[in-house]
Amino acid sequence: MLYPMSPKVVELKRKLDSFMDRHIYPNEDRFYREAEELGPWKVYPVVEELKPRARAEGLWNLFLPDSGHGAGLTNLEYAPLCEVMGRSHLAPEVFNCSAPDTGNMEVLERYGTKEDKERWLKPLLAGEIRSCFAMTEPAVASSDATNIESSIVREGDHYVINGRKWYTTNATDPRCKICIFMGKTDPDNADRHKQQSMILVPMDTAGVEVKRPLPVFGFYGVPDRASEVVFTDVRVPKENMLLGEGRGFEIAQGRLGPGRIHHCMRLIGLSERTLEKMCRRVRSRIAFGKPVSEQTVTQERIAEARIMIEQARLLTLNAAYAMDTVGNKVAKAEIAMIKVAVPNMACQIIDWAIQAHGGGGTSNDFGLTQAYATARLLRLADGPDEVHRNQIARFELKKYSNA
Structure with a gap:
């Protein structure tokens, strides 16, 4: 691997994969049902039931770097773990690693007073609020x-x-x-x-x-x-x-850098899960006398999906490495690039998976419509594609300012 996982991360990922198999995937249908039946004004019981289990297994606040409150992982170390959590909408909050709480906790950790941390950060870290x-x-x-x-x-x-x-x-x-x-x-x-x-x-x-x-x-x-x-x-x-009058943009840049890369990490996991669903679906369906998986157009899309995921992952790991080594401000171009590339990649793969599932893909039965909503939303959240593309272009043009 270009970016090998440390023994610590390998063990955390093993535990995380196990928890996902035992508790997250089996409860997804219940999670979606509770979200639909109870609505956005209520707490979903399944989430509250699983949070203590995740905490008991040491899978808690994994996102916090250089802190006595979390796992103390770098962005590069956190990336494969965040990807696993991104495979399910249920997972991030269960591990106390969901937006916007992660970004807000980081802001309070960096800029909050002692009183702010006691009143707000402490219960957020505990998953109580x-x-x-x-x-x-x-x-x-x-x-x-x-x-x-x-x-x-x-x-x-x-x-x-x-x-x-x-x-x-x-x-x-x-x-x-x-x-x-x-x-x-x-x-x-x-x-x-x-x-x-x-x-x-x-x-x-x-x-x-x-x-x-x-x-x-x-x-x-x-x-x-x-x-x-x-x-x-x-x-x-x-x-x-926070920090002082007139310093809102300064805080925003510190907050949104990690937030953007976390979104991209999770989307890579969601894209992997979607490709898995697509492959299983096309192998099990017969059309015009042969499995859909043998249709050339299907094979092309599966191949392109694999290529796109690998490209997006490498780009995201590169951004994580840059953030860790030169800081968020210097890594602005790398962050901007993944914020464009990854949501667009996810939208395309989810769209192909919907097509492979036929009419059922447009229902809520396969989790694909929920996945598409997430991916499409993230082409706007934390800055739309157009803003990030303009920024990338300015960085590129600046190289030739004296040409």
Whole structure:
């Protein structure tokens, strides 16, 4: 292997694979059923039943690097484990490794005060509460985050917050107790990247209203508890400001780098699982007198899928290695490239798998529609393809600025 796994990771992966076989895959149908029947405002019992088992087996907070709270893995070490978890929508939360909690925990770990860590980080690490991240807004093109119009205004010892956010993941979850909110503290600053700040907002604060869940292709709660939230004259203590006024973009870059690569790692696992389903399906179905697996078009798609997954994995491992060795800021191009390549790869493979399953592929019976919703969503979440492509092109053109 180009990036061999350490003995520690090999053992963790063995334990993780075993847990997936024993507890995750057998409970997927129940998970989807509970999500559909209970909806996005409820806790799904199957998740709460499995979390203590995962923690007891040492498969907990694996995402946290250089921390006494997790496994202390690098991005490169975490990659194959995150890929395994990505094979099922049920898995990430069971191991306390799901977005946006992972990113929010990393923010609290880096920038939170001692009091913030005790009040919010500690119960998040224990899986006792959940969190949300309020950035995107319906009234502006949030692909350019400098457009964000929500306000954070200092009044004495408090900040007053006003704004309407959407695609605020987790907000409908009754366990969601804390929000990291991004808004403008200095809208007139000539530097548009210093207008924004991030602040902690307890969800039970007066003026916070979770208006509605937002479905992703008709799915409420799976793969995402996307929500619309309105903040009206919400007052929080000045101590809730993270890092300082005008440093929201700085925090966002630190937060979104790991978040983007985690999404890509999970999507590679989801793509592997999808290819497995496709191969089993075409070997078991007969059309025009022979197995569908013997149709040339099917074989071409299977071959292309394997090539695309291997390419995406190598690109993602390369980004993880760069993040570990030169840091997230220097690895911006590598992160941007995987954020374009991996979701597009996953969308194509899932689409081929749907086609191979026939009409049934468009139902919810095979997990393919849920998988496609996830992959398609991630061509937009954490920055749309177009933004990342433009960034990659700028990096490339900069090499020839003196030509």
